[in-house]
Every structure is written in structure tokens, then in C-alpha cells.
Amino acid sequence: MSEEHHPHTGHNHNDCIESALETAEQLCAEQGQRLTKVRRRALELIWESHRPLGAYQLLAKLAEEGFNSAPPTVYRALDFLLAAGLIHKVESMNAFLGCVHADKAHKGYFLICDECHNVMEFDYQDIHASLIARAAEQDFELRSETIELTGLCSACKKAGASL
Ligand SMILES: [Zn+2]
Numbered sequence: 093m094s095e096e097h098h099p100h101t102g103h104n105h106n107d108c109i110e111s112a113l114e115t116a117e118q119l120c121a122e123q124g125q126r127l128t129k130v131r132r133r134a135l136e137l138i139w140e141s142h143r144p145l146g147a148y149q150l151l152a153k154l155a156e157e158g159f160n161s162a163p164p165t166v167y168r169a170l171d172f173l174l175a176a177g178l179i180h181k182v183e184s185m186n187a188f189l190g191c192v193h194a195d196k197a198h199k200g201y202f203l204i205c206d207e208c209h210n211v212m213e214f215d216y217q218d219i220h221a222s223l224i225a226r227a228a229e230q231d232f233e234l235r236s237e238t239i240e241l242t243g244l245c246s247a248c249k250k251a252g253a254s255l
Pocket residue numbers: 098103104105106108109142
């Protein structure tokens with residue numbers, strides 16, 4: 093795979109992976125859960141980049157490495173990681189993204205770059221609060237919210253400008 097720009101230019105992505113795995117170990121220990129080999133490897137593969145990974149891509153990678161990659165095994169691992177808040181599902185891409193602050197309960201709101209397909213989380217408590225308030229005005233009980241914005245990330249904007 094070619095060297096591609098990251099959402100945060102010049103950042104050391106190994107640090108992202110390391111800290112994600114560390115947080116995962118810690119959260120699992122706190123919750124009395126086991127970060128089994130397949131769960132851990134699935135998380136690591138999802139964290140290979142800031143581009144979300146589809147279930148089938150994950151399945152193929154795990155199979156290549158000799159894991160039991162029967163779909164139920166992989167889907168159970170994904171369910172576990174989602175429930176633990178370690179990954180998010182990016183609905184419009186039907187793919188999974190490692191969460192950068194898994195230790196804090198939050199909604200995943202996403203900025204999706206059309207060019208490089210990197211996805212960044214953005215944290216807007218005020219959007220969440222106003223959604224709940226607007227829904228309540230209509231006596232609507234909110235159960236899910238999907239906020240996925242598309243556009244051009246800072247790195248791609250710069251790359252475009254320098255052409
Ligand atoms: Zn990174």
C-alpha cells in the first residue's frame with residue numbers, strides 16, 4: 093500500500109494504534125471482559141488506518157492470518173468492539189472505524205473526506221443536546237442519530253491547492 097496522507101498530517105500513526113490497544117486492554121480489564129486474540133487482532137486491523145474497514149475486508153485479512161474467520165466469529169468480534177465503544181460503525185460507508193477516545197462515552201459524529209476516505213470524529217455535545225431538544229418538541233423519542241458529513245479534509249485541501 094502506498095504512503096498516503098493522514099487526517100492529521102505528519103502524525104505518527106503507530107502512536108494511534110498503540111494507544112488504542114492500550115485503552116482497549118484497560119477498558120476490558122475494568123469491565124471484566126476478555127480482549128481475546130481475535131478481538132484484539134480485529135481492532136488492530138481496523139486501526140491500520142483512519143479509513144473505515146468493511147466487515148468483508150476484515151474477514152479476508154483475518155482468514156489470511158489463519159484465524160477462524162467464519163462470518164459469525166468476525167461479526168461477534170465486531171459486536172463486542174462496538175458494544176465496548178472501541179469502534180464505531182460509519183453507516184454511510186458500511187464500515188468500521190477505531191474510536192480515538194473510547195474511554196469517554198460519546199456519539200460518533202463523523203467528517204468523511206471524499207478524496208482520501210479518511211474519517212475523523214468530531215465532538216459536538218451541543219449538537220447532540222439540540223437534537224434531543226428538537227425531537228422532544230415533536231414528542232419524538234430519539235433512539236439513534238447518524239451524523240456523517242462529507243467533504244475535503246485539510247490535507248487533501250492542501251494537496252489540491254499545491255497542484
Ligand atoms: Zn493515526
